Amino acid sequence: MTNMKVLISKKTGNYYYYNGVGEYHCKEGFLTEEQLHSGENLVKNSKDREFLIFESNKHDQFQKIKRGPQIITEKDLGYIMARSGIDKTSSIVEAGGGSGGATTFFGRICDKVHTYEIREDHCKIIQSNIDKFGLDNVTLTHGDLAENIESMDKNSLDLLFLDMPEPNMVLEKNIDAVKSGRYVICYLPNVSQMIEVTKLIAEKQNLYVEEITEVQTRHWRVWERVSRPEFRSEQDFTAFLMFLRKL
Amino acid sequence: MTNMKVLISKKTGNYYYYNGVGEYHCKEGFLTEEQLHSGENLVKNSKDREFLIFESNKHDQFQKIKRGPQIITEKDLGYIMARSGIDKTSSIVEAGGGSGGATTFFGRICDKVHTYEIREDHCKIIQSNIDKFGLDNVTLTHGDLAENIESMDKNSLDLLFLDMPEPNMVLEKNIDAVKSGRYVICYLPNVSQMIEVTKLIAEKQNLYVEEITEVQTRHWRVWERVSRPEFRSEQDFTAFLMFLRKL
Amino acid sequence: MTNMKVLISKKTGNYYYYNGVGEYHCKEGFLTEEQLHSGENLVKNSKDREFLIFESNKHDQFQKIKRGPQIITEKDLGYIMARSGIDKTSSIVEAGGGSGGATTFFGRICDKVHTYEIREDHCKIIQSNIDKFGLDNVTLTHGDLAENIESMDKNSLDLLFLDMPEPNMVLEKNIDAVKSGRYVICYLPNVSQMIEVTKLIAEKQNLYVEEITEVQTRHWRVWERVSRPEFRSEQDFTAFLMFLRKL
Amino acid sequence: MTNMKVLISKKTGNYYYYNGVGEYHCKEGFLTEEQLHSGENLVKNSKDREFLIFESNKHDQFQKIKRGPQIITEKDLGYIMARSGIDKTSSIVEAGGGSGGATTFFGRICDKVHTYEIREDHCKIIQSNIDKFGLDNVTLTHGDLAENIESMDKNSLDLLFLDMPEPNMVLEKNIDAVKSGRYVICYLPNVSQMIEVTKLIAEKQNLYVEEITEVQTRHWRVWERVSRPEFRSEQDFTAFLMFLRKL
Structure with missing residues (x-):
C-alpha cells in the first residue's frame, strides 16, 4: 500500500489510485510504467490528457x-479524537470494529487500542487493515464487548468508543x-437511539451526558471567478456523537 | 494542571474548574477542600446545590x-489531523503559533513539531503552554517562517500548517x-484571502488545491421530552481550511 | 405603526424603532423631532454620531x-408558504395562533385565514396584531380546533397549519x-413529537408524510477586507416542518 | 396544467406527473384511465404495485x-418574500427573468409584477409559464432593466429583485x-460578486447592506425506527441573497 500513487486527471478532476506496479489503464487512457516512475509530477497519457502524480x-x-x-468518516474521527482529548498516551477500547476504519485511525494515534467485533467476516477485514497499516499496538478480539467490559482493569481506559446499534447492551454493565x-462515545445515526441511551443514563449514577454533537463539513470551490460552496455535497449526514462522561 | 478537577452544577449546568488546592468558591456557593478530595462524585455545596466532580x-x-x-477550535484541529493523515510518525511545521493551541495539540499527537511565531509576547504564552502539557518534542522559534522555510531539509515535513493572514508570504517561497x-493547510477566515491564495497557486507548479472545507458542529439536547438541536450555538463560524497538496 | 421609522447607528450598527412622534432618545444620544421628520436619510445626533433613517x-x-x-420566524413562514404553494387565492386554517405572527403573515398573503387559539390572553394579542396590520380577511376563534375541524366544509382548505405541541389531537379527527x-403542516421543535405524528399517520389512510424539513439561515458579512459568515448567529434552531399531504 | 395529478409509488417513493389524459405508463408499469379518474387514492398498477394518487x-x-x-428554488423565494415584507399589496420589478420561476411566484402573491429579460428565447419560456398560471398582473418586457430603471415612477416599487451576474449594471443607475x-435584493452565487456589489454600495449614498443571507434546507426521514436527517441532500447550495435597503 505504501507504494500507491494518486493520479488526478486535470481535465476531469477524477482521482485514480495506482498500486505501484505496471501500466495504469483507466477510461481516460493509459500511463506507462516508465512515466509513472519517472519522478515527474505532470505527465500526458495516451490520449494526451495531463495527469498530476502524487505520492x-x-x-x-x-x-x-x-x-x-x-x-x-474522517470528520467524525477527527472530532472524536480532538474533543475527547486522546493522544499518543491513550488506551482505547472500541466495539463494533466494522471494517477497521476507526481501529486503524486510533491505532495510528494512540498508545493501545483493543477492538471487539462479533462477526467473524468483519474480523478478517479488520485484521487485514491493521496489517496494511503495520500497527502492532492494536488487539482484535472476536467477541462481544458487553461480556468482556466488566473484567477489564478498573481505571484503565481513556476512551470507550461504541459504534453499535444498541449501546445500552454495554452501558448497562459496570464500566469502571x-x-x-x-468519555464513553456512542456513534448513533438515529435520534430515537439517543433517546434510548438517555433513558438508561438517567437511571445510572456514573455517566453524565456532556455533549451531543453532529459534525458537518462543507466543501468550497474557489478558482478564477468562482468562489462559493460546492453545489452538491457527497454526503449530508453520517451520525450523532454522544459524549458520556464517566464520573 | 493535572490536578485540576471539573465541577458541574446540576441546577445550572455551569462548569467550574478547580485547581486542586483549598476550597472552591463561586457564585453558586462553596465546596470544602475535604469534599473536593473525598473521592465522591456527587456532593452538595454550602447552598445545598448538587455538584458533579470529575477528574x-x-x-x-x-x-x-x-x-x-x-x-x-477542536473541531478544526480534529479535521486537520484526520483529513491530512498525520499521526504519531509525523513531522510538522506550523507558523502563526498564536497561543499554542495548535502547537500543543500537534505536539500531543505527532512525532516532531516546530512552531514559528514572530511576536515575542506570543512566544512566551506558547512556551508556557508547551510546558504545561510537558511536551519535549516541540521546538519554538521566535521568527518568521518565510525566512526559514527554504533552509529546511527537503522532503522532511508531513504537514505545513499556516495560521496567518497572508500565507502567500510563505507559499511564494520554495517549499520543497x-x-x-x-499537505500545506491554510487556516483563513475570509473568502477574499482564499482568492488570493488561489491566484498564487495558479502560477506555481508544485501545489494543487485539493479541498477547501469548513467544519461545522451542531450541538443537540436530548433528555426527557426534549430531542432537538440547541436553540443557540456558541459559535457559528471560525475559518475555512484550504488543503494544498504538494506535488 | 405605519409611521414608524427605523434608525440605524452607523457606529454600532444598532437598530432603533421610532414611533413617529416627538424626539428619539437612546443610549447613543438623541435626535430631534425636526431631524427625524426632515426627510434627510443621514443625520448626526446629539453626540455627533451618524444615524441612517429609513421608512x-x-x-x-x-x-x-x-x-x-x-x-x-420569517425563514419558516417563507418556506411554509413557498413549499405549500399557497397564494392570493388560498384559504387557510391555523391553530395555535400564539401571538399572531403566522396569522398576520398568512392574512397579508392569502384570501382567507381562520385562526383558532384556546387561550384568551393570546387571543387579545392576536386580535391587536390583526388590527395593526389592518387585515379584514382574518377570522379569530377563541376555541379548540380539534372540536371544530370536523364541522368545516369538505375540500375547503388549501392549508391547515398546526403550531401546537400535540397535533395528533387534530390529526386523529376527520380532516376532509x-x-x-x-398540505397539513405541523411545526414541531422535537424529533420525539415527529415520531408521535408518524405513528398516527401510519394508521390513517388519508395523509402521506411528503417532506420533513428544517430551514436554516446563515448570515454573512461582506465589506472592505471582510468576506465571511458571521461569527455568531442569533438563533441556530427553531423547529421542524412536517408536510403531510392529504390524499 | 390544473388537471395534472401526482402519482407516488409506495414501493419506490418515486413521483410521477400525470397530465390528466389517457393511461399512464412508466417503468414501474401502467395505470388505466379508469383507475386514474376513479377518485380512489390508492390503486394497484399493472405490476401489482400500489400507487398513491393526489390532485x-x-x-x-x-x-x-x-x-x-x-x-x-422555493427556499430562496420564500425567504425573499417573507424577509422583504412583500404581500398582496406590493409592486415588484425583477430582472433576469430566466425561466419565469420567480416571475410566476411573485405574480401569484403580489399586486403587480414587471419582469425584464434580455434574451428573446427566455422571454418565450417566461410568457408560456405566466400563461400556464393564468396571471394577468404580470408584465414582461424583452429588454435591459438598466436602460429602463431611471424612467420608472419614483417611489413606486416595494421590491427590486436582481437575478443577474452583474447587478452593478443596475445599481450604478438612479434607483429612486x-x-x-x-429592498433591492441581489441573488448571487459567488462571494466575489458580493464583494463587487459592496464596493459600489460604499460609494453610493442611497443603499445600505442590511443583511446577506444564505438559506439552507435540510430534509429528515422519520418512520418506524428511523429518525435522522437524510443521508444525501439534493442540493447543498444555490446562492446568496443580498438585502440592500433603500434610504
Missing part, C-alpha cells in the same frame, strides 16, 4: 482500506474500566 | 490553556521541505 | 408586533376539510 | 414549469423607483 498519504490509504461495513473524567 | 481530561486542559490570541503528496 | 417596511412591523408567546393534494 | 397543487406545478435556465425603506 499517496495516509488519507488516501484510509480511503482505500478494504471494506465490508461502511467506515466512519473507564477512567474518571474520560 | 479533568486533556479537553478541559485545552479549554483552559493560557491565552493571548484566540486558539483554534514538504514531502510529495502531503 | 419602516412590513418586515420591521413584523419584528415589532406585540408578543406573548414566541412568534414564528383539507383539499386533496394540499 | 396536483401549485408546488407541483412550480416543479414542472417549462425550463430554460435554472429556476430559483424603489420606495424608501424597501
Whole structure:
C-alpha cells in the first residue's frame, strides 16, 4: 500500500489510485510504467490528457482500506479524537470494529487500542487493515464487548468508543474500566437511539451526558471567478456523537 | 494542571474548574477542600446545590490553556489531523503559533513539531503552554517562517500548517521541505484571502488545491421530552481550511 | 405603526424603532423631532454620531408586533408558504395562533385565514396584531380546533397549519376539510413529537408524510477586507416542518 | 396544467406527473384511465404495485414549469418574500427573468409584477409559464432593466429583485423607483460578486447592506425506527441573497 500513487486527471478532476506496479489503464487512457516512475509530477497519457502524480498519504490509504461495513468518516474521527482529548498516551477500547476504519485511525494515534467485533467476516477485514497499516499496538478480539467490559482493569481506559446499534447492551454493565473524567462515545445515526441511551443514563449514577454533537463539513470551490460552496455535497449526514462522561 | 478537577452544577449546568488546592468558591456557593478530595462524585455545596466532580481530561486542559490570541477550535484541529493523515510518525511545521493551541495539540499527537511565531509576547504564552502539557518534542522559534522555510531539509515535513493572514508570504517561497503528496493547510477566515491564495497557486507548479472545507458542529439536547438541536450555538463560524497538496 | 421609522447607528450598527412622534432618545444620544421628520436619510445626533433613517417596511412591523408567546420566524413562514404553494387565492386554517405572527403573515398573503387559539390572553394579542396590520380577511376563534375541524366544509382548505405541541389531537379527527393534494403542516421543535405524528399517520389512510424539513439561515458579512459568515448567529434552531399531504 | 395529478409509488417513493389524459405508463408499469379518474387514492398498477394518487397543487406545478435556465428554488423565494415584507399589496420589478420561476411566484402573491429579460428565447419560456398560471398582473418586457430603471415612477416599487451576474449594471443607475425603506435584493452565487456589489454600495449614498443571507434546507426521514436527517441532500447550495435597503 505504501507504494500507491494518486493520479488526478486535470481535465476531469477524477482521482485514480495506482498500486505501484505496471501500466495504469483507466477510461481516460493509459500511463506507462516508465512515466509513472519517472519522478515527474505532470505527465500526458495516451490520449494526451495531463495527469498530476502524487505520492499517496495516509488519507488516501484510509480511503482505500478494504471494506465490508461502511467506515466512519474522517470528520467524525477527527472530532472524536480532538474533543475527547486522546493522544499518543491513550488506551482505547472500541466495539463494533466494522471494517477497521476507526481501529486503524486510533491505532495510528494512540498508545493501545483493543477492538471487539462479533462477526467473524468483519474480523478478517479488520485484521487485514491493521496489517496494511503495520500497527502492532492494536488487539482484535472476536467477541462481544458487553461480556468482556466488566473484567477489564478498573481505571484503565481513556476512551470507550461504541459504534453499535444498541449501546445500552454495554452501558448497562459496570464500566469502571473507564477512567474518571474520560468519555464513553456512542456513534448513533438515529435520534430515537439517543433517546434510548438517555433513558438508561438517567437511571445510572456514573455517566453524565456532556455533549451531543453532529459534525458537518462543507466543501468550497474557489478558482478564477468562482468562489462559493460546492453545489452538491457527497454526503449530508453520517451520525450523532454522544459524549458520556464517566464520573 | 493535572490536578485540576471539573465541577458541574446540576441546577445550572455551569462548569467550574478547580485547581486542586483549598476550597472552591463561586457564585453558586462553596465546596470544602475535604469534599473536593473525598473521592465522591456527587456532593452538595454550602447552598445545598448538587455538584458533579470529575477528574479533568486533556479537553478541559485545552479549554483552559493560557491565552493571548484566540486558539483554534477542536473541531478544526480534529479535521486537520484526520483529513491530512498525520499521526504519531509525523513531522510538522506550523507558523502563526498564536497561543499554542495548535502547537500543543500537534505536539500531543505527532512525532516532531516546530512552531514559528514572530511576536515575542506570543512566544512566551506558547512556551508556557508547551510546558504545561510537558511536551519535549516541540521546538519554538521566535521568527518568521518565510525566512526559514527554504533552509529546511527537503522532503522532511508531513504537514505545513499556516495560521496567518497572508500565507502567500510563505507559499511564494520554495517549499520543497514538504514531502510529495502531503499537505500545506491554510487556516483563513475570509473568502477574499482564499482568492488570493488561489491566484498564487495558479502560477506555481508544485501545489494543487485539493479541498477547501469548513467544519461545522451542531450541538443537540436530548433528555426527557426534549430531542432537538440547541436553540443557540456558541459559535457559528471560525475559518475555512484550504488543503494544498504538494506535488 | 405605519409611521414608524427605523434608525440605524452607523457606529454600532444598532437598530432603533421610532414611533413617529416627538424626539428619539437612546443610549447613543438623541435626535430631534425636526431631524427625524426632515426627510434627510443621514443625520448626526446629539453626540455627533451618524444615524441612517429609513421608512419602516412590513418586515420591521413584523419584528415589532406585540408578543406573548414566541412568534414564528420569517425563514419558516417563507418556506411554509413557498413549499405549500399557497397564494392570493388560498384559504387557510391555523391553530395555535400564539401571538399572531403566522396569522398576520398568512392574512397579508392569502384570501382567507381562520385562526383558532384556546387561550384568551393570546387571543387579545392576536386580535391587536390583526388590527395593526389592518387585515379584514382574518377570522379569530377563541376555541379548540380539534372540536371544530370536523364541522368545516369538505375540500375547503388549501392549508391547515398546526403550531401546537400535540397535533395528533387534530390529526386523529376527520380532516376532509383539507383539499386533496394540499398540505397539513405541523411545526414541531422535537424529533420525539415527529415520531408521535408518524405513528398516527401510519394508521390513517388519508395523509402521506411528503417532506420533513428544517430551514436554516446563515448570515454573512461582506465589506472592505471582510468576506465571511458571521461569527455568531442569533438563533441556530427553531423547529421542524412536517408536510403531510392529504390524499 | 390544473388537471395534472401526482402519482407516488409506495414501493419506490418515486413521483410521477400525470397530465390528466389517457393511461399512464412508466417503468414501474401502467395505470388505466379508469383507475386514474376513479377518485380512489390508492390503486394497484399493472405490476401489482400500489400507487398513491393526489390532485396536483401549485408546488407541483412550480416543479414542472417549462425550463430554460435554472429556476430559483422555493427556499430562496420564500425567504425573499417573507424577509422583504412583500404581500398582496406590493409592486415588484425583477430582472433576469430566466425561466419565469420567480416571475410566476411573485405574480401569484403580489399586486403587480414587471419582469425584464434580455434574451428573446427566455422571454418565450417566461410568457408560456405566466400563461400556464393564468396571471394577468404580470408584465414582461424583452429588454435591459438598466436602460429602463431611471424612467420608472419614483417611489413606486416595494421590491427590486436582481437575478443577474452583474447587478452593478443596475445599481450604478438612479434607483429612486424603489420606495424608501424597501429592498433591492441581489441573488448571487459567488462571494466575489458580493464583494463587487459592496464596493459600489460604499460609494453610493442611497443603499445600505442590511443583511446577506444564505438559506439552507435540510430534509429528515422519520418512520418506524428511523429518525435522522437524510443521508444525501439534493442540493447543498444555490446562492446568496443580498438585502440592500433603500434610504
